[in-house]
Amino acid sequence: MSATPTRSEPQVRAARDRFVVDGSATGPGLRSQLTSMYDDWLRTLVPPDAPVALVAVGGLGREEVAPYSDIDLVLLHDLPARKVREVADSIWYPIWDSGIGLDHAVRTVADTARLAASDVKVALGLLDVRYIAGDRALADDARAQIAAAWRQNAARRAEQLQQMAIERAEAFGHVAYLLEPNLKQSYGGLRDATILRAMARAQLIDIRPDVRSALSLLLDVRGEVQRQTGKSHDVLRASYRDAVGERLGLDDGPELLRRVTGAGRVIAHASDTAFRRAATQRSEAGVSLRERLRRPSPRLAVRREGLAKDVVAQNGEVVLAREARPGADRGLVLRVARAAAYADLPISTFTLERLRIESATQIPLWSDEMRADFDALLAAGRPMLRVWESLDQHGLLERLLPEWAAVRSRVQHNAVHTYTVDRHLLETVLQLDALDVAVSRPDILRVAALLHDIGKGRGGDHSVVGADIASEVAMRMGFAAGDVETIDTLVRQHLLLANTATRRDLGDPLTIEAVRDRIDGSVATLELLHALTVADAQATGPAAWSRWKADLVAELVRRVARALSGEPVAEAAIADEFVDDVVSGLDDSFAVAIGRAPGAYQRVVVALRDERLGLAQVAGVLSIASLDVRRARIAVHRDSRVLDFMVEPRFGAMPPVDELSASLYRVADGSLDVTERLARKAAAYDEPVTDALHLSWYDGAATDASVLEVRAGDRLALLHALTDGLARAGVEVVSAVVETYGRTVIDSFYLRGSGGGPLDKRTKLAVERTLHAVLD
Numbered sequence: 001m002s003a004t005p006t007r008s009e010p011q012v013r014a015a016r017d018r019f020v021v022d023g024s025a026t027g028p029g030l031r032s033q034l035t036s037m038y039d040d041w042l043r044t045l046v047p048p049d050a051p052v053a054l055v056a057v058g059g060l061g062r063e064e065v066a067p068y069s070d071i072d073l074v075l076l077h078d079l080p081a082r083k084v085r086e087v088a089d090s091i092w093y094p095i096w097d098s099g100i101g102l103d104h105a106v107r108t109v110a111d112t113a114r115l116a117a118s119d120v121k122v123a124l125g126l127l128d129v130r131y132i133a134g135d136r137a138l139a140d141d142a143r144a145q146i147a148a149a150w151r152q153n154a155a156r157r158a159e160q161l162q163q164m165a166i167e168r169a170e171a172f173g174h175v176a177y178l179l180e181p182n183l184k185q186s187y188g189g190l191r192d193a194t195i196l197r198a199m200a201r202a203q204l205i206d207i208r209p210d211v212r213s214a215l216s217l218l219l220d221v222r223g224e225v226q227r228q229t230g231k232s233h234d235v236l237r238a239s240y241r242d243a244v245g246e247r248l249g250l251d252d253g254p255e256l257l258r259r260v261t262g263a264g265r266v267i268a269h270a271s272d273t274a275f276r277r278a279a280t281q282r283s284e285a286g287v288s289l290r291e292r293l294r295r296p297s298p299r300l301a302v303r304r305e306g307l308a309k310d311v312v313a314q315n316g317e318v319v320l321a322r323e324a325r326p327g328a329d330r331g332l333v334l335r336v337a338r339a340a341a342y343a344d345l346p347i348s349t350f351t352l353e354r355l356r357i358e359s360a361t362q363i364p365l366w367s368d369e370m371r372a373d374f375d376a377l378l379a380a381g382r383p384m385l386r387v388w389e390s391l392d393q394h395g396l397l398e399r400l401l402p403e404w405a406a407v408r409s410r411v412q413h414n415a416v417h418t419y420t421v422d423r424h425l426l427e428t429v430l431q432l433d434a435l436d437v438a439v440s441r442p443d444i445l446r447v448a449a450l451l452h453d454i455g456k457g458r459g460g461d462h463s464v465v466g467a468d469i470a471s472e473v474a475m476r477m478g479f480a481a482g483d484v485e486t487i488d489t490l491v492r493q494h495l496l497l498a499n500t501a502t503r504r505d506l507g508d509p510l511t512i513e514a515v516r517d518r519i520d521g522s523v524a525t526l527e528l529l530h531a532l533t534v535a536d537a538q539a540t541g542p543a544a545w546s547r548w549k550a551d552l553v554a555e556l557v558r559r560v561a562r563a564l565s566g567e568p569v570a571e572a573a574i575a576d577e578f579v580d581d582v583v584s585g586l587d588d589s590f591a592v593a594i595g596r597a598p599g600a601y602q603r604v605v606v607a608l609r610d611e612r613l614g615l616a617q618v619a620g621v622l623s624i625a626s627l628d629v630r631r632a633r634i635a636v637h638r639d640s641r642v643l644d645f646m647v648e649p650r651f652g653a654m655p656p657v658d659e660l661s662a663s664l665y666r667v668a669d670g671s672l673d674v675t676e677r678l679a680r681k682a683a684a685y686d687e688p689v690t691d692a693l694h695l696s697w698y699d700g701a702a703t704d705a706s707v708l709e710v711r712a713g714d715r716l717a718l719l720h721a722l723t724d725g726l727a728r729a730g731v732e733v734v735s736a737v738v739e740t741y742g743r744t745v746i747d748s749f750y751l752r753g754s755g756g757g758p759l760d761k762r763t764k765l766a767v768e769r770t771l772h773a774v775l776d
Contacts, residue, residue: 012041042091053134054134056129057126066219073091075091075105109145112126112145120161128194155281159279174264175218175261178419183222217260228240311339314348330360352394356395366476384426388426407453416543421456424540431535432531435535452532454466464492502631505735505750510703533553534550583642607642613664618643619632619720624663627649628647629740631645693710695711696709705735708767710746714743719738722774725775726749
């Protein structure tokens, strides 16, 4: 489809929208159609014979315009201010009237050249200047002056561009690792591809073919993201990942993300290399020709500093010593990696390629030295990431760890995750440093952290599958048999403490016994597992860890440790000073108190003696007060039922405690029908249900009750609906643990039948029917 030039502005926007809705063009075809349409239209807006030139810069200048992105234009002129304003208005106003986004400037050629020489951000956009209409000589003059200024100061400006890239990486993360990357701003994205081309314009680097392919893919994806969203949007959200992948002819959303993260890796790696090369040129920039001629030959002048056997630092990079023989030294790759991480220096590209070509492709058994070097690499902190990525980019990592290929760029399907599986594993290793805890075998802990999710994407329970894989890896690394068993246990049980602490009653002896048995009664394993649990959660994302959860896990670990030492288990973990104060103020009915909690949460504790009030009624009152229950625990303390909630105010403000008390009194005397009130409120919100209801029974998990685990999409008053349904089914909730993960809720209820004790099969079926009727 080709657009007919027109001055009817609404028709231009309609033509743009037809390109998008029609959907016949994708990728380069879509960008070409949009560019041609805009160019044809813009030419009609420039007055003939006026001493001006309309040029495109930015995305339109590069002919990479996305469907709903702004168009970037500069009007070059050689006119008095009043006259140029008239000309500019005749161009800008029709664009504004069209509803097409516009970023514009009006400048003389001299002003443009001066800005390009003084402002690196402006220069970066102006490098892509492309003539559209008017006086071509003005455009050619501006382009020549911009290019000359850029080449003259390119090495110095590369340092500024690198700092900008670092700041963007801190703000937007890396395309290579994020589950929802910003295709434009994240490191390894479109901004960095633009910087690479700018550095190539200054002849600092050459653009590799794989960088061009990566850029093309990201542009294709960005176009389809904007087609899906109908607006200028650059983030690849999980919600439309599948649709974008289908439009681009890929199997599914995960395949799309793998390709996007791969493209991000290519651009980021090329950027790192380019910035290093520019830094080397800057260091030589101040040396005169006479000084260079006076120097001894480069071969004699090079300063080398030994880092490890056959590994040296040279010119800010890690390289091999002259006597190094990669083919005969199976530990050389890891020695280079360890040295680079500890020196915080990049490995030279030549060295990486030499290692790739000459090193052994398979290493069936590691030496003790190799295992020590690998552990030192994992313990090196953040510098380890750059080294790891370099090994991966050059195919060396899979020779050491073939199992890594299965998790590279693998999508996480849990909404609480921030990173892809491979990046999450590395982040877990890094989080161990921040814990500042002493464990008996930090080397075993680091390997278990690196491998704890290695079973993902292979089918079955990833903990079980991963434990088998981790055992094989540990044996190949040369760990002793007992150490291999410990690594197996850590990987197999890496979710044990977090799941138990947040879904089970810590006051039940069976809870403690179950954990003790699954770690083979080992205090050392318990300590290692505790550290792994914390690091894993902190590496997952902000929604996966909190002070509240940390306290629960720590309490569980203390109780299991006491059991391992033969001490009796103490009373339920819900009791603390705040709960004691609430119970102390309890009259014959109930007491309510609001306290502080981590982050945006507030804590609401309700102590009950009034039989007319229960969990369903209290949860309903909290929902009426626009409080979303994120976590809840229920227990008996000093002969009172205690309901301990973490809540998040929907509209930012907590209701007064007197308001909650008044509502509870009204529920108790029958003047407030919680179910009816919530039904009206839910109708007003009309929230979508994100996940289906899943019910699981865990027999033998409690001393004298049945444990029901409920998984469902979060929604208004969900806890009230569940507990009201349980009451209708004639069962008693004696304890409960409620946890919210993003938009998914996992609630565990300890239930007793009308005669006390665990539920029989008939009662369980009645509970399931009731809950499905209530929620489905």
